[in-house]
Amino acid sequence: MVTYVRPSSRLGRSRAGLVACLLLIVSLIVPPLPRASAAAAYDASIIAVSAPRQLAPGQMSAVSVTVKNIGTATWSNSGKNYVSIYSYDWNRRTEANSVLASPGWENAMRPARLPVSSLAPGQTATFTFPLKAPATPGTYSSDFLLVAEALRRMGNGRFTLRLDVKHGVVTPAASLAAAPAPPPAEAPPDIATGSTKWRAELVSMSGSEWQIGMEENIFVTLSFKNAGTETWKKDGPSYVSIYSVNGNKERESAFRDKSWNGNQAARLVETEVKPGQIGHVKVELRAPRSPGAYREEFMLAAEDTAWISGARVVLPIVVPVTSEFIATAPPGFNASEVLSQSAANRNGIYTATLLLRSAHEVSLPGNERQQITVGFKNTGNVPWNMRALKLAGVTSASNVAVSTRDGSWRDATTPVQVLGVTNPGEIGFLTFFIKAPPKRGTYTASFRLQADDRTVEGGLIDIPITVTADGVIEPEPKPAPAPTPSSPSTPPAPSIYTPQPLNGDEASLPAEPMIRVGIFATTDDKMVVTAKFAPLEIRSGGPNGAVVCVVPLQRSVTVSYDRGAKLYRVSGECTAQSSAWYVVHAQDSLSPMEMSDFSRPVAWLPGANDNTFRANLELRYASAVDQVWVINELPVEWYLKGIAETSNVSPPQYQRALLTAARTYAMYHVQRQTKHAARHYTVDATYDQVYRGYGAEARSPNIVAAVEATRGQIVTYDGKLALTPYFSRSDGRTRDWTEVWGGGPYPWLVSVPVPHDVGKTLWGHGVGLSATGALQMDAKDGASYQQILSHFYRGTELRRVYK
Helix, strand or coil, X not given: CCCCCCCCCCCCCCHHHHHHHHHHHHHHHCCCCCCHHHHHHCCXXXXXXXXXXXXXXXXXXXXXXXXXXXXXXCEECCCCCCEEEEEEECCCXXXXXXXXXXXXXXXXXXXXXXXXXXXXXXXXXXXXXXXXXXXXXXXXXXXXXXXXXXXXXXXXXXXXXXXXXXXXXXXXXXXXXXXXXXXXXXXXXXXXXXXXXXXXXXXXXXXXXXXXXXXXXXXXXXXXXEXXXXXXXXXXXXXXXXXXXXXXXXXXXXXXXCCCECCEXXXXXXXXXXXXXXXXXXXXXXXXXXXXXXXXXXXXXXXCCEEEEEEEEEEEEEECCCHHHHHHCCCCXXXXXXXXXXXXXXXCCCEEEEEEECCCCEEECCCCEEEEEEEEEECCCCCEXXXXXXXXXXXXXXXXXXXXXXXXXXXXXXXXXXXXXXXXXXXXXXXXXXXXXXXXXEEEEEEEEEECCEEXXXXXXXXXXXXXXXXXXXXXXXXXXXXXXXXXXXCCCCCCCCCEECXXXXXXXXCCCEEEEEEEECCCCEEEEECCCCCEEEEECCCCCEEEEEECCCCEEEEEEECCCCEEEEEECCCEEECCCEEEEECCCCCEEEECCCCCECCCCCCCECCEEECEEEEEEECCCCEEEEEXXXXXXXXXXXXXXXXXXXXXXXXXXHHHHHHHHHHHHHHHCCCCHHHCCCEECCCCCCECCXXXXXXXXXXXXXXXXXXXXXXXXXXXXXCCCEECECCCECECHHHHHCCCXXXXXXXXXXXXXXXXXXXXXXXXXXXXXXXXXXXXXXXXXXXXXXXHCCCXXXXXXXX
């Protein structure tokens, strides 16, 4: 890109800074006249463009552009003048955000860099990048241009993509989640095909392939977002359920269970699911007494009204051959033929070639994060229904065990997982964040591509990481001494457990406290908030301050800070200014509100944006660090419902254990109020505990249930709150606090064995609770959450700290 100034940039913090920045902007926006040497050195010819002409709303596909270097300079994909493709506005003569931008792009205006390290004059290369159809039907056009960064826009390297967006389009690259219904002629007479009223998006499945023993039962939970305009209901007219289908016709399934109603496998779990919300169906499958590989097709329907578009799923299921079946098989049964056929169906060739890599290496201060996009071409012979990256390991020059896990990861080893079909020859894109280790040094993080839970040959990628400066580890106060912990034992079966109040007096328990969460430091000193769920009040000086104005539903307000005048300002629905800060407060004190100028995509859920937060949003200048922060103040329990420290489908007792540890950590800082005092908040949303707000809460009903089941419970030692660190995975034992961070000793944070982690690699600091060890204690040993916590935090007990 030749120009580096975006329309949303702020120009300065004082009049002097304003003038200087204006001069700088003028010098940057007006490009220099191209020199003849530069024109000759960097030029391109478009050889071929392959792109879809039609897509359904919200559907993703891929674009391939073959270009030839017709200049005299060798192109590079790194360095000062790297070559890339930009979306370009020919009327304004500047790079611009594209209406076809996709989560796989480097940013909203740059879809891809040169896919090879260098391209000599006369050589050709093919850029490949995703695009996403807008949500509204219509005809769209977007111009693109090859650019030698900070040097030249290549006038001959121009091409245009035109896209018709309409319902009912089927393309080879259509995703599994958005597979549209077949033509209306195939529909049975009693149920019509879906419309904009009845649409869905597949959010998640509880697996990618299932293996069921003959005549055994399993449950499969499917999560769908209501993407239409009609509310889904569990009962009554047009109730929503899921059917076994073939195309748009009901079909008798070999996996039909006695709980089914004919071909209707299950009804909606929730009583109702409004547009934009997520609903679930829980299908019970019973395997037939016929071994083999099956593909069972299901689809949501609004009873007697419509098939729900975008709600089609295909479940690959394997019923293995057993020795018992072979012994009782009818004459003529050929076991080897069934085995070989099943293997052929299941074990096709899974190979890939890495074609796109947005960063070849990472250089960051300790604990900072960077987004990376990779694109793998499916060079095998079977489609990928689901693709994911798995952490293969992290190595360091000092051989010290470290972690690169970012808070956005699905779990300790999975940075990103994407549902959607990648056919042979197509490219599957994966976008994720990597977090730098806390200590200065050089590291290499290795990741391996998996498709449908299988390791893909050619899918290994190494990312060198240089940590330029140490991160910060906060020292914690020394606790009171305690008895020596006893040796661990296998946990007994779970029992019902009700913690006592911390002070032993139920009546004197305080009300639930509020917590202040630092969401991010702004770059433009403002926030734009929309009243999406309830009217909002603008209050001066805090949530209990005077009401300045009311923002009606679906209206927005902008709060900004003027550094020069040292004033806070409100504009949009109302206007005001004051030396005291403003808080945007939900009129009912709890409803979510949307920060419409903040983008935090969900890597594994295309189109999702975690920019919605409950109760209060505050813009606050922190003079000690010269930053303007957006702060979300809300009750502690609602904060916990919005954290993303574990998956919604992890075992329930493990969820309760981890969330109780998270509550304890949060309450520790609520009581101290010192860690981030200079920034005016209690915990941050990234490094203390990963907090994503209302979006995570809406996607995770099981997490919400675990929070509610443990309300007010914290881990205590000797009658006082105990600090409860946790980490991803141990190597068979946890570490003593002193062993890792010095100081102490801290009697509850001592080394304990973790049998389920034996033989594995340590991920994380190693102190406190091992997430994988705790998960297996629930899943395999049947341990309750209090048993899990007492194993990892020795000599502790659970108490309730508020009502």
